[in-house]
Amino acid sequence: MPGYAAGWYLVAFEKSLGKELSPAAVGARRLLLVANRGTVRAFNADCPHRGAHLALGGCLRDGRVVCPFHGYSIRLGARAGEKLSVAEYPTLVAGGMVFVRLSEGHDHGWKDQAALLDGGYWCFNGIEMTVQAPMDLVIENAFDRLHFRSVHGIDNEEFDVTRGPSDELEVNGTFHIPIRTTRPNESMQKKPTKYWGIAISPGLAMTELAGDVPYRIITGATDQPDGSCVVRVTVAFARSACAAAPGPEFVEPLLQYFRRGLEQDRVMWESRAEGHAPCWMPEDESVRQFQGFCDTFRN
Numbered sequence: 001m002p003g004y005a006a007g008w009y010l011v012a013f014e015k016s017l018g019k020e021l022s023p024a025a026v027g028a029r030r031l032l033l034v035a036n037r038g039t040v041r042a043f044n045a046d047c048p049h050r051g052a053h054l055a056l057g058g059c060l061r062d063g064r065v066v067c068p069f070h071g072y073s074i075r076l077g078a079r080a081g082e083k084l085s086v087a088e089y090p091t092l093v094a095g096g097m098v099f100v101r102l103s104e105g106h107d108h109g110w111k112d113q114a115a116l117l118d119g120g121y122w123c124f125n126g127i128e129m130t131v132q133a134p135m136d137l138v139i140e141n142a143f144d145r146l147h148f149r150s151v152h153g154i155d156n157e158e159f160d161v162t163r164g165p166s167d168e169l170e171v172n173g174t175f176h177i178p179i180r181t182t183r184p185n186e187s188m189q190k191k192p193t194k195y196w197g198i199a200i201s202p203g204l205a206m207t208e209l210a211g212d213v214p215y216r217i218i219t220g221a222t223d224q225p226d227g228s229c230v231v232r233v234t235v236a237f238a239r240s241a242c243a244a245a246p247g248p249e250f251v252e253p254l255l256q257y258f259r260r261g262l263e264q265d266r267v268m269w270e271s272r273a274e275g276h277a278p279c280w281m282p283e284d285e286s287v288r289q290f291q292g293f294c295d296t297f298r299n
Contacts, residue, residue, distance in 0.1 A: 003027065003299045004136075006103035007201030008110045010220020010232050013125040014040065014096045021065070023055035024100070026203065027223040031100060032086070034060065034076065040093050042100040043076055044086040054086070095123030097218065097234055099204070106297060109166030110200045117236055121216065122245040126255035127233035129262065133269035135221035135229040136202040136294050141265060142219070143171055143199065143290040146283055151264050153178060155190065161286045169199040169293045171286065175209065202294040203229075213250075214241060217258065233258055 004027060011024040017035050023045060024031040032045035032055045045054050047067045052058075057068030064073045065086075075085035090101040094114035101107070117123060131138065141147060145159040155176040164170035176190040197207035203223070208216045218234040235254060237246055280288065 004102070004202050004223075004294070004297045005299045006101075006106040006297045007204070008092070008099050008101045008107070009201060009203045009222050010097055010218070011042070011100050011222055012098040013128065013232060013234075014093060014098055015125065016128070017098070020060045021055045021058055023053060024098075025222060025224055026100070026102060028225055029102060030225070031055075031089070032058075032065065033098065034065075036060065040091055040098050041076070042089040042091045042098075044089075046086070047072070047074060048084055048086065094118040095121060095218070095234060095236060096125045097123070097220070097232070099220075106201065107166070108168040108200045109164065109198075110168075110204070112166075113198075113200075113206065117216075117218070120239050121236035122239060122242060123218075123234050123236045124251050124255070125232070125234045126251070127231070127259055127262065129231050129259075130224075130228050131221075131231055131262075131266055131269055132228050133266075133272075134227075135223045136291075137269055137272075138221040138229060138231055138265075139199060139201075139203060139205045139219065140287060140290050142197045142205045142207050143169070143286045145173070145286050147265075147268070148175070151268060152261055156195065159286060161289045164198055169290060171195070171197045177209075177211070199290060199293060202297050213246075214238060215254070231262065233262070 009026045017033060020035060022033040024033050030045040032043045034041045047054055049072050050069055052067055052069035054065045054067060058065045064075055066073055072084055075082055078085050078087040092099040092114045095117045143161060145156060148154040148156050157174050159173035161171045173195045175193045175195045177193050179191050194210040197205060199205045203221045206216055206218045216236040220232045221229045223229045
């Protein structure tokens with residue numbers, strides 16, 4: 001497992017949290033999510049006494065967590081000189097998504113982006129699935145130009161990857177999206193559509209397709225201790241373009257389309273040769289830029 005130790009990660013949908021305590025993970029980093037009085041906070045889930053998982057059977061009492069193993073009262077938030085305390089991680093809740101940052105640095109503009117999502121978009125938390133692949137391979141998809149054509153049948157051009165204003169990794173390009181027609185014997189048309197995306201961490205990306213109804217796709221992937229990763233996808237529509245929240249008759253087919261795309265990708269992700277040394281081609285430069293970006297988040 002790569003051992004990423006920094007950056008923002010989408011660790012849960014708010015609707016999936018327990019009443020008070022919920023477990024989460026980013027790789028080997030086990031997390032305790034505490035929902036209380038309309039807020040969500042994140043802490044190290046390992047009890048300092050004997051390493052029990054505080055979210056699995058623990059309970060909240062007087063602002064502390066009672067460990068399910070030996071009953072010790074654990075302070076939420078590390079304090080010098082207090083052995084029975086656990087560290088807290090920065091947390092954001094936006095658009096029904098819970099984001100945790102594993103370090104003080106590596107924000108890459110996500111605080112501002114999350115605030116924009118929360119106030120300016122209709123967000124639909126639509127997909128949560130487990131994949132037997134590392135999270136960075138999932139997020140890499142947004143920067144893998146060649147796979148769009150060969151896996152999904154989407155031609156593209158002007159696929160430029162640069163660093164954004166907050167040092168996030170940014171991609172700009174043009175997709176030629178297949179458009180189905182209802183006229184008999186008429187061939188499928190392809191409509192040029194602007195594509196934009198940013199990677200915030202090895203496990204978090206946001207992309208946008210600027211069609212007739214522009215929308216953003218927030219994709220989070222978090223490694224699990226067993227080597228799999230959990231993929232979560234949210235679709236967001238700008239309130240400036242949609243006066244009212246789009247109905248299920250519009251949102252559900254779009255989510256089904258993305259789920260089919262993920263299933264197509266899953267075949268590629270889960271069948272790769274483990275430990276394979278790539279034979280890089282010139283067209284892979286955008287992927288190599290993403291991998292270099294990921295290297296800055298390692299231990």
